[in-house]
Amino acid sequence: MDAPAETILPYEVTLHVRDNCLCLHVQRAARALARRFDEALRPVGLTSGQFSLLMSLNRPDPPKIGEVSALLAMDRTTLTANLKPLERRGFLVVSVDPRDKRSRRLILTDEGRRALAAAYPYWQECQAKLVSRFPGEDAARLLADLQALS
Numbered sequence: 001m002d003a004p005a006e007t008i009l010p011y012e013v014t015l016h017v018r019d020n021c022l023c024l025h026v027q028r029a030a031r032a033l034a035r036r037f038d039e040a041l042r043p044v045g046l047t048s049g050q051f052s053l054l055m056s057l058n059r060p061d062p063p064k065i066g067e068v069s070a071l072l073a074m075d076r077t078t079l080t081a082n083l084k085p086l087e088r089r090g091f092l093v094v095s096v097d098p099r100d101k102r103s104r105r106l107i108l109t110d111e112g113r114r115a116l117a118a119a120y121p122y123w124q125e126c127q128a129k130l131v132s133r134f135p136g137e138d139a140a141r142l143l144a145d146l147q148a149l150s
Contacts, residue, residue, distance in 0.1 A: 040126035057108040
């Protein structure tokens with residue numbers, strides 16, 4: 001059964017959304033960038049998401065799950081699912097917070113630190129290649145704009 005004419009959007013609206021939707025274009029760019037970083041990090045056996053997650057743990061004091069979840073703009077359930085393979089590989093340990101038994105802290109292990117150190121030069125090279133594609137301060141401006149949106 002056909003929808004009533006008043007509920008059908010003209011094709012021009014589709015084109016307008018395709019050409020102007022911030023969400024669509026940020027998602028497309030994010031997927032394209034993730035593919036490039038995934039390829040760059042392949043020699044060390046990490047994905048771009050795993051690299052970002054491990055990097056978020058590389059701090060003086062082990063963060064709580066909620067802190068990492070907020071930093072990565074990821075819900076706790078998704079974060080927990082993403083932690084599992086890294087935990088199995090021995091890159092991190094999930095531990096009860098000694099000051100608050102309800103909280104969990106994420107501890108980067110020595111093996112995780114070595115993996116992160118091995119991955120960093122590959123990340124640097126990929127990052128530099130991508131930044132070099134932008135003239136002048138455009139890459140810094142893009143980064144600032146993305147930080148403002150997130």
